[in-house]
Amino acid sequence: MRVHFIALFALTAAMTGALAQTPTPTVIEPSADVTGVTVTHAGSFTGQSTSKPAEAGQQSPTRTVGTVTDWHFVSDSTEVDGKTGTQFGIEFRIDGTPADAAVTVHLALTFPPDGIRNPNTGERMHSATIAFPNMKIGALCLVGYGFGNAWEIVPGEWKMQIMYHDHTLAERTFTVSKPE
Numbered sequence: 417m418r419v420h421f422i423a424l425f426a427l428t429a430a431m432t433g434a435l436a437q438t439p440t441p442t443v444i445e446p447s448a449d450v451t452g453v454t455v456t457h458a459g460s461f462t463g464q465s466t467s468k469p470a471e472a473g474q475q476s477p478t479r480t481v482g483t484v485t486d487w488h489f490v491s492d493s494t495e496v497d498g499k500t501g502t503q504f505g506i507e508f509r510i511d512g513t514p515a516d517a518a519v520t521v522h523l524a525l526t527f528p529p530d531g532i533r534n535p536n537t538g539e540r541m542h543s544a545t546i547a548f549p550n551m552k553i554g555a556l557c558l559v560g561y562g563f564g565n566a567w568e569i570v571p572g573e574w575k576m577q578i579m580y581h582d583h584t585l586a587e588r589t590f591t592v593s594k595p596e
Contacts, residue, residue: 448517448553450510453578453585456556457507460496463487465503465562487558498569498593505560506576506588515554522547522579523559528572528592535567545579569595 464486489507496504510519524545531542551557559578563569571594578586 447514448512448519450512450519450553450580450585452511453508454511455506455508455586455588457489457492458505458588458590459489459491459493460502460504461487461489461507461558461560462503494588494590496574496590496592498563498571498595500563500566500569503560503562504590505558506578506586507556507558508578508586509556510551510553512553515552517553518550519553519580520547520549521551521557521559521585524575524577524579524584525561526575526577528570528574530570530572532568532570566595571595 487507496502510521512519522545524543526543527541529542531540533540548557548559559576561574561576569592571592574590574592576588576590577584
C-alpha cells in the first residue's frame with residue numbers, strides 16, 4: 417500500500433532516526449520557540465515513499481502513515497490530478513530558535529464534504545489530524561497526502577493546515593480533479 421500521510425525531514429534528521437512515526441513522545445526543549453513556518457513549495461511531488469500502520473494519535477483513511485525521501489516538486493500548483501500515485505502537499509521550514517530543536521507539529525487535513533469512505537472498513541472520514549514529533553527547527557519538512565488507492569480520490573477541495581500548539585502556521589487548499 418502506498419504512503420498516505422507524508423512527513424519529511426531534512427536528510428540529517430532522517431539519518432538520525434527522527435522519523436514521523438517515532439512512538440516516543442517528543443521532548444521539547446524549554447527554550448524552543450516556534451515563530452512560524454516558511455513555505456517553500458505547495459503542490460504535487462514525487463519521491464521514494466514507505467508506509468507502515470498508523471499508531472495511536474495518527475489518523476488515516478487507509479490506516480497507514482508514511483515517509484518520503486528524495487522528494488522533488490513537479491508542480492507548484494494547488495490543482496491536483498485525481499490519479500492513483502499522485503502525491504501532494506506543503507514543503508516548509510520551521511522558523512524559531514534554537515536551530516535543530518525538536519518540536520511536534522500537526523497536519524490537520526479536511527477532505528471534501530462527502531469525506532473519504534474506506535471500502536474495506538466502511539469507515540468514512542471527513543477530517544484527520546496527525547502528529548509529527550521530532551521535526552527540527554530550521555530543517556526542510558514536508559507534509560501531504562498520496563493516493564495509493566482509487567477509492568481515496570475524492571474530487572473537490574482538500575485543506576491542509578500545519579499546526580503548532582493549536583496555532584495555524586500555514587494553510588493551503590488543493591483542488592483534486594475527478595479521476596479519469
